[in-house]
Amino acid sequence: ENRATIGRQFFSILGHIHARDAASAPLAAFAPVPERCWQRELEYWANEISKDALEPQPIAHGVIRWLRANPPPEPAKLTVVHGDYRTGNVLHDGQGRITAVLDWEMAHLGDPHEDLAWALDPLWNITRDESAGGLLPFAEAISLWEASSGLRFDADVFRWWEMWATIKG
Numbered sequence: 001e002n003r004a005t006i007g008r009q010f011f012s013i014l015g016h017i018h019a020r021d022a023a024s025a026p027l028a029a030f031a032p033v034p035e036r037c038w039q040r041e042l043e044y045w046a047n048e049i050s051k052d053a054l055e056p057q058p059i060a061h062g063v064i065r066w067l068r069a070n071p072p073p074e075p076a077k078l079t080v081v082h083g084d085y086r087t088g089n090v091l092h093d094g095q096g097r098i099t100a101v102l103d104w105e106m107a108h109l110g111d112p113h114e115d116l117a118w119a120l121d122p123l124w125n126i127t128r129d130e131s132a133g134g135l136l137p138f139a140e141a142i143s144l145w146e147a148s149s150g151l152r153f154d155a156d157v158f159r160w161w162e163m164w165a166t167i168k169g
Contacts, residue, residue: 002096007135009098014085015148018112022078037110038072045168063167072160075111083107085115086124087133117161123169
C-alpha cells in the first residue's frame, strides 16, 4: 500500500546521493577520483565472473568484450556511487517512510548512471511488472532522480550501464 510513497523517496534519495560532487565527498580522501570509471568497474566484475565461474561463461564473456569495445562517454559529473542501491538495501517504517539506506561497503566514486542501472535492474523488481524497481513508472522514477540530483538522464549511457548491471548481477 505504500509502494508509490516509498518509490518516490527511493529515487529521490538516490538523486540526493548523486547530487554530491565526487571530489568534495569525504570518500575522496580514501578513494581517488577515477578516470575511466566504467573500465575500473567492468574489469573488477569481469574478474569476479572469471574467478567464481564453475563452468565456462561464453555469453558473459561476449558481453564483457562488447562493453570493453563500446565504452560509455565519461560522465558529465562524477559522484558518490552507492554500489548496491536497490530496494533490498533500504529500510522503511511500514508507514511509507524510508528510514535507512544499508550496505555501503561497495561505495565508490564514479558514474551515477551505474547506481541507477543497478537499482532498475529487473533482478530487484519483485513485482515482475514494468515498473522501476517494482515501485513506480520508469519515467516518474527518472524524473524524481533528475530533480533531486540536478543531473540529466542519458539513455545511451544508461544502456551501457544497464548491460553492465546484468553482467554484475
